[in-house]
Amino acid sequence: MCNSSDNGVYFEAPLLDREVREYEVDIQLTPYFYNDAGRPSYLTTLPDKVKPLSLAPESQKNKGKEYRVPRSLGSKDTAPYGLETQLEFEGTQFEFEALWATRENAAAFGFTLVEAGQAIQIQSPVTTLSQIEYDYGMWASYWCPYLDAGKAAGSGKTLFPFICTDLEHHDFPHIFASTDESLPLVISVARYWPKRKKIYLADLWIPVGSALYLPPQPAHSEREYMNLHNNRNSAHACWGQAQQTVLKTHTLLLNQGGYFYWYWNKSPTIHHQLPLMK
Numbered sequence: 216m217c218n219s220s221d222n223g224v225y226f227e228a229p230l231l232d233r234e235v236r237e238y239e240v241d242i243q244l245t246p247y248f249y250n251d252a253g254r255p256s257y258l259t260t261l262p263d264k265v266k267p268l269s270l271a272p273e274s275q276k277n278k279g280k281e282y283r284v285p286r287s288l289g290s291k292d293t294a295p296y297g298l299e300t301q302l303e304f305e306g307t308q309f310e311f312e313a314l315w316a317t318r319e320n321a322a323a324f325g326f327t328l329v330e331a332g333q334a335i336q337i338q339s340p341v342t343t344l345s346q347i348e349y350d351y352g353m354w355a356s357y358w359c360p361y362l363d364a365g366k367a368a369g370s371g372k373t374l375f376p377f378i379c380t381d382l383e384h385h386d387f388p389h390i391f392a393s394t395d396e397s398l399p400l401v402i403s404v405a406r407y408w409p410k411r412k413k414i415y416l417a418d419l420w421i422p423v424g425s426a427l428y429l430p431p432q433p434a435h436s437e438r439e440y441m442n443l444h445n446n447r448n449s450a451h452a453c454w455g456q457a458q459q460t461v462l463k464t465h466t467l468l469l470n471q472g473g474y475f476y477w478y479w480n481k482s483p484t485i486h487h488q489l490p491l492m493k
Contacts, residue, residue, distance in 0.1 A: 306482075
């Protein structure tokens with residue numbers, strides 16, 4: 216902490232997130248994601264005796280905390296970026312159930328778990344994606360882009376006193392690799408049933424050295440539910456760790472372009488800790 220000229224006392228500015236390095240991945244040339252002992256790699260052919268995983272069948276068993284969604288409060292087209300939809304949840308505070316990212320738990324939200332030594336073939340409507348190494352701060356999830364709407368570019372981001380629900384889907388694949396040396400990666404997820412007016416909320420804790428693969432999630436009018444996700448809460452495992460406030464991770468995504476479908480609710484949410492695996 217430091218004293219300013221007006222005798223105010225301030226904490227050091229917290230890190231939200233930071234891009235450390237980025238490189239392009241040509242899916243036509245290197246269509247396989249290989250979890251090389253916890254290091255994400257993209258290959259033309261796989262090592263001997265390594266066969267690509269099949270996509271995990273999407274479980275029809277709902278996991279996570281269930282809440283009613285009585286109605287949508289309206290949508291906002293933010294072309295060319297995407298469509299924002301504000302949802303009304305029944306209640307005042309909402310809990311994301313903390314779950315280890317097992318194969319079954321991941322499949323309940325459309326993901327396939329890729330453990331060390333395993334691989335999967337990437338499906339993508341675009342040929343060039345980006346592999347980005349990020350640093351995420353433990354406060355990153357306390358920013359809400361919808362509540363910050365209208366702020367001038369470059370004026371900074373507001374650190375709110377709670378985490379709101381902010382989830383998305385889009386027509387490009389994701390890989391979330393848990394590459395921090397000591398702490399698991401946390402991905403907030405949901406399964407939303409618009410006609411049933413239900414949503415199921417959870418935090419998937421990805422063990423160090425594992426990864427989650429999410430195939431493209433385009434808008435499908437014929438589907439009864441949509442799988443949603445957000446990685447702003449990536450460093451949630453830092454809470455309670457006196458020695459670490461920033462977490463490293465690697466993500467495969469479409470960094471430029473793409474059309475997103477965002478779903479959000481401004482009420483406070485609860486996110487629990489899990490005992491760390493040894």
